[in-house]
Amino acid sequence: MDELRRKLLQGAAAGAVTGASSFIPMFSAVAQTATATGTSVIVIGAGVAGLAAARRLTREGFAVTVLEGRNRIGGRVWxxxxxxxxxxxxxxxxxxxxxxxPIATLAAxxxxxxxxxxxDSITVTGVSGNEVTESTFGAGRKKFEASLAAVATRMKRAIPDESLATALGIVDPTVLTDPLSLFHLSYDLEFDSGGWLETLSARNYSDDSKYPGKDVILPNGYKAIPELLAKGIDIRLNTQVTAISHSDTGVVVTAGGMTFNSDYCIETLPLGVHKANRVRISPPLSAEKKASINVLGMxxxxxxxxxxxxxxxxxxxxxxxxxxxxxxxxxxxxxxxxxxxxxxxxxxxxxxxxxxxxxxxxxxxxxxxxxxxxxxxxxxxxxxxxxxxTGWNSDPFSLGAYSFAAVNSSSQDHVTLAKPSGSRLLHAGEHTHELYRATVHGAFLTGEREARRIIAARSNGTNRPKRR
Ligand SMILES: Cc1cc2nc3c(=O)[nH]c(=O)nc-3n(C[C@H](O)[C@H](O)[C@H](O)COP(=O)(O)OP(=O)(O)OC[C@H]3O[C@@H](n4cnc5c(N)ncnc54)[C@H](O)[C@@H]3O)c2cc1C
Missing domain, CATH: 3.90.660.10 (Polyamine Oxidase; Chain A, domain 2)
Structure with missing residues (x-):
């Protein structure tokens, strides 16, 4: 796995992809190179969220440096x-x-x-290799859909949230043993949501949104998208961030044995990395944010x-x-x-x-x-x-695949994670999108959202990003 290949290189040879070096040696308090706007931004993570933010801000004349822990860009798109x-x-x-x-637009x-x-081009085989006819398959699908409809009705009542497995066991326990229903529950639902029945929220497992149209793939590789976004951006590979310190006057980021000073920082660390507290943030994230990190699933x-x-x-x-x-x-x-x-x-x-x-x-x-x-x-x-x-769960730069609605979580947790911390530290990444979590387009939109927040702060002259 590419993402398991990582090596921390230090100093100027750390692997800048493009642009001039603007890293600042440890303990230096020197500000970043001034630009047309005189405002510097560090983006943590060269996944789609980070690259989207960096591209937008670079185009607006900000001095942007992207710090990426892996030896490649793209994050969970590679x-x-x-x-x-x-x-x-x-x-x-x-x-x-x-x-x-927006990803379809970028692909074009x-x-x-x-x-x-x-x-619809699918053939299904039974447990021991027997062919499942179209009508049996269709009947299984109807049973699966009916069980989910019954769960939805149950969860409209004023009862505490519970796992989808628990709710299904109450409304129709046969779906949890019938092989065809289990097939649908797994490939349709667990795949789509990222979580598993025993931890998915029965109330909110599908409270996200979708764009219309039939799904497409990129036969020559999805990495065309991060490669396009990365053009002309100053990216430091092999630069693992270990600490972020922020105040009302700026941000200091520690990475790869160096410190980087900037006016703003947009961090796009995956939810799994936040759950494991891999990066020390001071002052720490709010209690509200910590609760959302804990309750959401990866x-x-x-x-x-x-x-x-x-x-x-x-x-x-x-x-x-x-x-x-x-x-x-x-x-x-x-x-x-x-x-x-x-x-x-x-x-x-x-x-x-x-x-x-x-x-x-x-x-x-x-x-x-x-x-x-x-x-x-x-x-x-x-x-x-x-x-x-692949090995997304043990990969220290993702620690999981994508976020999902675990029991007792809701889309409000994604809203909470999107709020800025103070006036200089901003948060992006798929897990911060209320409607399009767990997707590439969701990640892209969060990067753009945080870039716009900084641009707006510059325009209104306060330098304080709005919270909504
Ligand atoms: C197996 C799998 C299948 C998927 N299938 C689809 C799909 O078909 N369609 C779809 O729309 N979405 C899919 N997704 C989800 C999609 O890939 C993600 O939602 C999206 O790419 C997340 O982008 P991001 O920028 O938020 O995070 P990431 O891409 O994870 O970017 C975060 C970046 O931060 C870096 N980083 C982490 N820690 C540090 C650190 N300490 N210091 C510096 N850098 C650090 C990482 O290396 C990474 O580059 C899939 C994901 C997986 C894993």
Missing amino acids: TDVTDGVPMDVGAGWIHGPDGGN EAKARTFITND GQINKVFMIFDKAFWPTDTQYFGWQSPVRGQFNYFMNYRTFSDFNCLVTFGLGQQGAYLESLNEAQLIQEITPVLRTVFGSSATAPRRAIR
Whole structure:
């Protein structure tokens, strides 16, 4: 995994991607290079949120430096290439590319090839390899939808929040044992939300919003988006931030054995990094913010890319489902052959199974997955030549996949996390978007939002960012 490769380099060789060096040696109180606006901003994190903020502010003439802990940009949007196969280790789809989704606009600006994935092109196999007919599949889906409707009705009552598993167990316990319902609960719901049934809030698990349109992928790699955003921006790679100190007059950031002084700081540390208190913030985050960090969930989704010498599966079917006896394990396969010549299938560890996958090395993974492939695709299925898995939960720069509504949380927690701390420290990242959490477009919009807050503070002459 690319994100596991990290090395802290210090000093000027720390890996500035572009632009002149503006780092300041330890204990220096020298201000950053003045620009047209005379205002400097440090952005922590070169994921989509950080890059969006940096791009907007750089265009407005601010002196912007991005500090990134990994040896690459992109954060949870990155494309690894093994055997020439572009593998999107983080985000894969532009969800809802219509209706003004900013990532679709950026994909067009980057001239990235897009491909509409067809959710209806799916065949599903039963636990032991039996084919699930369309009508059985449809009936299972209806049962799953009816159980969620019953949960929604139940949660309208004035009762305390509870987990989705608890609520489903009350409204229709059969969905928790019926293999087809479990398949839907896992691949539709746990995948989409990032959480698992036992921790998802029955009241608020789906209180977010979506853009319209059929999901698209970028066959040549999603990294086209962060690469476009990063153009012309001063980015210091291998520069892990360990402390942020902020006051009414400015911010001091400690990273990679150096200190960086600036007028403002936008931090885009993932929710998992905040949960683990990886960066010391002083004065500390408010009690309200800490409560929101604790109560929100961080999902554990992981992907497995399997590369084969030859395709043994129907090459024109978009997805293959399997009613895995272990909920969330290898129950969904995406077929590369529908959009490329690569003999590659992607499968997933969803919910709690996402964490389990990280305990397996490649040989163990191949050993576990090959019998599943034979069950799903028949005796012609071969073992993959390579099985490359992601490791988002143990990656110290993400510590999880994406945020979700855990029991007792609500969209208000995302609003809380979006508020500035004092007048100089601002917060962005997917977990700070009330409506589009857990997505690339959500992350992008939060970066733009915080950049606009600083621009507005400059325009109104107060230098104090508005809280809403
Ligand atoms: C497996 C997976 C599948 C997904 N699928 C989709 C999808 O199909 N569609 C979709 O829209 N979204 C998807 N997402 C979610 C999407 O990728 C994220 O919501 C989005 O990329 C988050 O962007 P961000 O800028 O908020 O955070 P990040 O991209 O995580 O950026 C934060 C940056 O901060 C850096 N950082 C962390 N700690 C430090 C430190 N101490 N010092 C310096 N730098 C630090 C990190 O290295 C990182 O670059 C998926 C995510 C995962 C993991």
